[in-house]
Amino acid sequence: MPCEALASSGSRIVATGNFADVRRLAGPDTQMIDLKGGTAIPGLTDTHVHLSEKGTAEMELVDCRDFYVDVHSVADILQRLANAAASAPKGSWIVAHGSPMQDFRIDDHRFPDRHDLDRAVPDNPVSISFGAHVTIGNTPALAAGKISRDTPDPAGGHIKHDPQTGEPTGELHERAQLILRKVAPEFNYLQLKDGIVFALNQCLQRGVTTVHDIVRYAEPVRAYQEIYKEGRMHARVSILPRVIESMIETKSLTDLGLITGFGNEWLRIGGVKMSIDGGITGRNACFHEPYENDEHNHGIIRIQQDELNHTVQVCHDAGLRCCVHAIGDKAFDMALDAYENAIEHSPRKDHRHRIEHMGNWLATPKLIQRMVRSGIVAIPNIAFAYYIGDAILDCVGERRLTKAFPFHTLLKNGVIIAGGSDSPGYWPVDPLRDIATAASRKMRWGEVWIPEERISVSEAFAMHTTTASWVGFEENDKGTLEVGKLADIAVLAEDPFAVAPEKIRELKVEMTLVGGEVKYQA
Template identity: 35%
Template sequence: MAQGNHALINGNVFTADDAQPSATAVAIHNGIIVYVGNDDKAAREAAGQDSEVTDLAGRSATPGLIDAHCHPLPYGDSLANIDLQTGVQSVQDILDRVREAATKTPPGQWLAGWGYYTQTIREGRPPNRRELDSVAPDHPVALTQRSGHEAATNSLGLKLGGYTRDTLDPEGGLIERDEQGELTGVLIENATHALGDAATPDVTPERAEANLRRAVESFLSFGITSVGEAHLTNSDALRLYQKVQSNKSTPRVRFNLMLAHRFALEAIETLGIETGFGSEWLRVGPMKFFLDGTEGQRTARISQPYQDDAGNTGMWMFSTDEFRERIIRAHLAGWQCAVHAIGDAAIELTLDAYRDAQRQLSRPDIRHRIEHASLLRPDLVDRLAHENVIPVPGGRFASNDYPVLIERFGAERVRWYQPWNSLLERNIPVPVSSDAPVQSPDPARNLWAIVNSRSEFDRDHIMQPEERINLEETLLAYTRNGAYASHEEHRKGTLKPGLLGDVTVFNTDLAAVDPLDLDQVRADMTIVAGEVAFRSDGVNGSH
């Protein structure tokens, strides 16, 4: 069978190409699309002799899905660590899992878990240090809340992280204390960093590589062919991505790397590297900044106080003057910028910083981004459109956090929480992201959440009736818009001749699925550069 040659026939093909929105057949030759149309014979011939031929039998095929923002290394690690999401309803559930892990792990080694969510824990909190000490006295423990913005640890973890009663809260962080001033073991935002640094030596190069490969396998199983690495922070991680992507014998996804400004800004100013450096497999993307926190911890920076915490308007993760200065430096150095900004005050400051940078050096097609861009206002939506800034919302953020959002902001402000339809109506090319491991990268769950705008906690409740968009618009966001957000629309994101041969095949005709059942669909096949990178059980091609 010829490598990189594949014909897909007899299907319902969504192309994301305005000139030819639909087709029944696609041909890929040497990893590049060479035919899109309605002639199965022509597709076979265009793919070439000894091509693999897949009879779609009416199933949907789309351009390879693009997850515009996630964290592959933590995601891969979370798949191997203590599961704190599935079936966790109480502090005792978490303690039982930590105790079980301790019995299987040599004393002194870290016990790591990911995904607890206080809103579904009966006590409304994670275990405290004393509770964790009772089940793991000889192991340091690091449990991360699913947002990644909070952690819980035990006494040994606090010791190894250098936390004491006298440790001051860091800028943009909080070390939780009880009424007597003793540390509870709960760390918020930048206060989690020392804990993470202490646990890092346990992550060997071999383990890190296994984590990344595990994440790649998972992405491919969901039909995801391109991934935005949202926060690359060190040279070891950069070398790892290069190593994994250089191995052509194993299935790969395409990576767009966002480099943390603390790690990369000074270096790139010296080297002269700009956004876009790299290849179709591993590409340097935006410079990444963290400006505020998140809704769950009430650390997202907002213009009006939290509804359930009067007087609190959230946190800045670092000085706003320094933020403005570093944005301008990255812009002048030729970089697309991507800023984590969830609260409306953080979004407004980011737009102001981008405007100031453009005034110093006009770069009309730079496509600066705002990651999450969650709590918007009508005026901010208009500014995003007029100033050509791309918001990158999380597909399930509203659906999976709706009760918390109502508590934090009230219904009036939640009306403008990641307003998909309002953004698209202003011709803003919004991509889709999962922020994995914050949320699952499973596209079916994102499709369900975006198309239906319903709460996962009450599937009968429509959260934002005005903001629902249809399936086609959501697929465009998952494909063409994702490519546009990384300046790659001329290489991928659309099924048309000359573009990369990346295709996602679903197990059914998506157009025939009841929108309320979209979370049940799955990927049958994932094709990257014309090669089958994932095939579900029982799905076969032919010569």
């Protein structure tokens, strides 16, 4: 229910109502904030980010991502690299990042190769990644990684060679990227901490007051605790430690007796993450049917069913909520098999287990039925549609994607969906963009894509407020502006329910409060 005024005390909301009534509660020391016609909404939640891992990159890497900066061609990329090299010590590494499938969008319709990079930066090793699957090095970088024409492909990776000369082109796929990553300099711990603070502050600029962050090793967890103690943590974080293909083991968590919710209002354990298949942009998501023009490729499975069942069962029994990454329909089936198995062994209603990326592709009626029956939450990421839906169509084929991001169908059938962006490596954390896309289906590439799967503006907001808070086991503290809840508030320049849905992504955030304190002001 809309209201004129709201009062908070401590960190919580103590009154809502008309201006005169709320005004009466103010004492001599009360800070009064006039929204000047702006609209206060509950602070937004992003339920799937890689903030601690990628936040540092935001600060330290040369940015060539076409979603962030003005880059339209190979020449634009080379210019940015040359500029960075001009101020770097001779021989030091230039590490840069572009966007996934950027070759599809830039004028040249290709990535730069080592010779392009050599022309722009001859004396410093250069490594530039485009999304999670492709990294390109110049000649000094390849030399540092000892990559020559005779270097064999590593397991799970590919070194691209020029078919004429047999020389490596500089392009490294999947696990071959690790060769450069191992020789390029790592971020140190202080940079990691500053990167997290920076990335959390960027979240506040888009009205985000809570994120669910996936971590794979100890340092980010330690960094979060220190940042909190140092008073530098201005948005709330639910940590999802990843197990399997990670530095963290399931046993470390269960040995400590950690359960979901451990921590406080600022920093807590939100559950356990694991990944069944690969990503769709690298054609590694695992489908029952093979990829378009690639009849032997079904994608890859990273956790076999036995190990998955066991891990899910152990976490389920220990009181740790599971967040299983599954993108292809084969991986969905495996995730649901594991969940059904665990729930049957130890029935528990309030598990709130999730499937990350479910609701992006191929949500068949049978899968939907299984989700609803077991009460599994779907975490779709509509930013993928907004930014690269057209490129994915091209790569995996229309047949598989005719029902991409079927939010209307999911909600109608009773599937619980909450929004996650998979930011900030690919694109910024920005639920207002994702709400606008879900409600308008207007994509960055111009098309109104599958308009019958539009959802209402309030349904789209729920994915980042009420439902997202429930998914975080925090529905008593967050998600609405009600007496007793935390005063986590975003102030928008205009009423999002009064503008065209696609315009919501352009709404300015004037101010963000967390626990009643102004943490960001435009």
